[in-house]
Amino acid sequence: MIKLTNVSKEYPKRGFALRDVSFHLQKGEFAFLTGHSGSGKSTTMRLIHMADRPTAGEVRVSGYSSERVTERDLWKVRRRVGFVFQDFRLLPGRTAQENVAFALEVTGTPTRAVQAKAQRLLSQVGLSTKAGAFVNELSGGEQQRVAIARALANDPFVLLADEPTGNLDERATRGIMELFWDIQAKGMAVLMATHDLELVRRFPSARVFELDQGQLVYDSTQAVEPDASPTLRAD
Amino acid sequence: MYAMREAVAAFKRAPVLTGLSSAMVGLALFVVGLFGLATYNLQLALSAIEERVEVVVYLRDDARQSEIDLLLTELADFEEVRQVRYVSKRDALERARVELPEFGELFMDSEVNPLPQSLEVELRQGFRNPEVVEKLSFAAEGYPFVEDAQYGEEWVDRLFALRRIGAASAGVLGVAFALVAALIIGTALRIAIFARRDEIYIMRLVGAKNGFIRRPFLLEGAMAGLAGALLAWSLTYGTYRGVYAYLFEIAWVPGTWVVLGLVAGTAFGAVASALAIRRHLREI
CATH class of the missing domain: 3.30.70.3040 (Alpha-Beta Plaits)
Incomplete structure (x- = not known):
């Protein structure tokens, strides 16, 4: 599935963003990646999405190794990994359906199948009635649902979510979390980066990785005590 | 199919921007067109003198x-x-x-x-x-x-010296004008690419192949190139008519030159676009 082995990432000006991080995310797992701002959560997500390469160590995603995958083959990795962001990154001036259809079209879904699949994906995220609404007419929570529908377009095996509830109110956050659990229940792994520890505590069955200054300081499956996380315990 | 639809949609979505790109391409190619018109007439004048050799x-x-x-x-x-x-x-x-x-x-x-x-x-x-x-x-x-x-040794030698200088300067100036046109076209297309950076980002995010991302831009570049070449042609032709009517008698360039100009403009647009999108994809 996703395996990081002794991964380090050093930027020329910023220095180390990650240092010797190793973990293995299994198929169908739900995991939180926590840590303060600047702890390396987004860098980890980018490395898994292969938007960046590690300076040391190896990232393996569904059989593709960061050491061997070529620029030409990156699209194969990207189709196996869905990605949602805090700021949704939808195309303005297009409807919810058009945003999802866009992802399907550009990844080679046959034209006649695009609209039906886009509708099905929007239904899956509970937005079938808002398919024709323009992005700016949707609430934050609804926009994030469109982004999730788009991320599911290529039936990925894992959904990466980088602070997906960061811009949402409590009610919308709850709805998005329920959606993530639904998605995970259907067999897809979910790795969600968040600094919201309150949110993490609400889902004790989820696996938790914690980063601090680029180092993995806690993995709930490896911990001797269930509340051994330095931050979770201290909070 | 998708590429064609997207290229046309890009024209429709941002008519001012694409219009400006085409106008910039057109003005750049207009300079090349004027140069072609001048070169052709100079060549005719030299050939007329040459007839007398x-x-x-x-x-x-x-x-x-x-x-x-x-x-x-x-x-x-x-x-x-x-x-x-x-x-x-x-x-x-x-x-x-x-x-x-x-x-x-x-x-x-x-x-x-x-x-x-x-x-x-x-x-x-x-x-x-x-x-x-x-x-x-x-x-x-x-x-x-x-x-x-x-055989009028002296003037034949001079005529050919003049011809060599003419050919060399035409070559150098032609390449220089073409480079300037390429730079302007490249800049215009980079602006067009920048305007659609969000779409490009999303395409990469969801796993579109690079070739797929490039194709609409290649078509868009080719269309902008063709539109620019047509504009350049009409401006050059207008200049020719103006000079002919009010200044002195000159000849219009052969039809093959016009066709070549339109094809070159289209190809130029596509190539400049290909280079610009390639660079953009490497940067993001």
């Missing part, structure tokens, strides 16, 4: 007709020669009377015709150069009944 073989008065015929045939056999005309002493005198009326009386009064008979050797196009005229003069001068062979 010929060898005149002056014959002695005592040359026999059979000897003259033999030389005429031999000269006509050179592959560089289009035709050889015999000008008798009487013809030469007639011509002198017409062409040089100020000496008319001199020619009328004279009891003896002072002008020699000659052979005028006209050359084929592409062979009107110093080397060929020198070769033919040398060949003719070998005959004892030939008085002299002339």
Whole structure:
């Protein structure tokens, strides 16, 4: 599935963003990646999405190794990994359906199948009635649902979510979390980066990785005590 | 199909931006078009002068007709020669009377015709150069009944020096103008790409192949190039009409040049776009 082995990432000006991080995310797992701002959560997500390469160590995603995958083959990795962001990154001036259809079209879904699949994906995220609404007419929570529908377009095996509830109110956050659990229940792994520890505590069955200054300081499956996380315990 | 639809949609979504891109491409190619028009007319003027490059073989008065015929045939056999005309002493005198009326009386009064008979050797196009005229003069001068062979050595040399300078500067300026046009087109397309950076980002995010991302931009570039080339053509043609009507007589470039310009503009747009999108994809 996703395996990081002794991964380090050093930027020329910023220095180390990650240092010797190793973990293995299994198929169908739900995991939180926590840590303060600047702890390396987004860098980890980018490395898994292969938007960046590690300076040391190896990232393996569904059989593709960061050491061997070529620029030409990156699209194969990207189709196996869905990605949602805090700021949704939808195309303005297009409807919810058009945003999802866009992802399907550009990844080679046959034209006649695009609209039906886009509708099905929007239904899956509970937005079938808002398919024709323009992005700016949707609430934050609804926009994030469109982004999730788009991320599911290529039936990925894992959904990466980088602070997906960061811009949402409590009610919308709850709805998005329920959606993530639904998605995970259907067999897809979910790795969600968040600094919201309150949110993490609400889902004790989820696996938790914690980063601090680029180092993995806690993995709930490896911990001797269930509340051994330095931050979770201290909070 | 998708690429074509997206390229057309891009034109529709941002008509001002794409219109500006095409206008920039058009103005850049207009400069190239003007340069082409000037070069073509300069070439025509030089060719008109070149037409007059010929060898005149002056014959002695005592040359026999059979000897003259033999030389005429031999000269006509050179592959560089289009035709050889015999000008008798009487013809030469007639011509002198017409062409040089100020000496008319001199020619009328004279009891003896002072002008020699000659052979005028006209050359084929592409062979009107110093080397060929020198070769033919040398060949003719070998005959004892030939008085002299002339080809205006000095002005032929000057004409060809001018032609070489013309060709070299046309080449250098042509390349320079084309480079400037390429830079402008590249910049215009980079603006178009920048305007659609969100879409490109999403395409990469969801796993579109690079070729798939590039294709609409290639088409868009080609369309902007073609639109620009058409604009450049109409501006150049307008200039030609204006110069022809109000300044002096010039010739319009051949149809093949126009077609070549339109094809080159289209290809230019596509290539500049390909380079710009390639660079953009490497940066994000």
